[in-house]
Amino acid sequence: MLLQLQPAKLIKRYKRFLADIEFTNGEQTTIHCANTGAMKGCAEPGDTVWYSTSANAKRKYPFSWEITVSKDEHFICVNTLRANQLVEEALHKDLITELSGFNLLQREVKYGNENSRIDFLARYNDAPDTYIEVKSVTLLESGHGYFPDAVTTRGQKHLRELMDMVAQGHRAVLLFAVLHTGINDIAAADHVDPIYAKLLKEAQQAGVEIIAYKAEFSLKKGELNISLDDKVPFITR
The missing domain is CATH 3.40.1350.60 (Trna Endonuclease; Chain: A, domain 1)
Structure with missing residues (x-):
């Protein structure tokens, strides 16, 4: 499976399906999180996240959280x-x-x-x-x-x-x-x-x-x- 992704820094995950991230230029936005689990160890503030971008213009949140790179440099696919x-x-x-x-x-x-x-x-x-x-x-x-x-x-x-x-x-x-x-x-x-x-x-x-x-x-x-x-x-x- 090949995915086109962009990096950002995780600020926090909340309401199960949402997360706030910060781009490299300091701007912030909200992305969709397709994971209903506890995500223990996968969603620590400051972690690097990689997100995909939807071509669907009707989506409220066009970005989807795909990967976390933990502080131990483990790759974790959080999009279930x-x-x-x-x-x-x-x-x-x-x-x-x-x-x-x-x-x-x-x-x-x-x-x-x-x-x-x-x-x-x-x-x-x-x-x-x-x-x-x-x-x-x-x-x-x-x-x-x-x-x-x-x-x-x-x-x-x-x-x-x-x-x-x-x-x-x-x-x-x-x-x-x-x-x-x-x-x-x-x-x-x-x-x-x-x-x-x-x-x-x-x-x-x-x-x-x-x-x-x-x-x-x-x-x-x-x-x-x-x-x-x-x-x-x-x-x-």
Whole structure:
């Protein structure tokens, strides 16, 4: 994925979807933040942020926060919309070996008993359908990555749905897209959402596959290339 970006300094994030930034000339503006999480460690005042510019003249906030460069010089993709885009690109390039070889890939398919939509539904010849749920990981603590970074009842629902798919004879995969260069392994954040952590362990025991792939970042003269092709371990605690 190639993005055209511009740098600025973060002043503060607020109201979940907004952030104030300062340009290099000292002017300030408000940008959109497509991230509903806590963004712990990803939104510290003074951090360098990289933003994209929308061509849609009707948008109230034409700039979108894409990347944070932390004080430790870690690259963090904070736009959670990018996770599914990166996964889709990686799937079509067969970079995620556990999910390669499909005949058909569909996005946002309705399924389950709790009125959900699966991120991707993959079909492989005569094999059972594969339901793929994508989660973006950006929480780094004590050298390890964790999910979630806030209590997520929606994520809990998705785990129940995936377990139901396995019970019905399908294949279910929880795919963590690690969008933080400082994260080299991940685990369930039971200190953040113990219910989610418990459900995740139950899901794994029920046959839901858990895999994680990390993004690589390359930034040159405002052009950012991101690819999801580096597998990292999921640690069961």
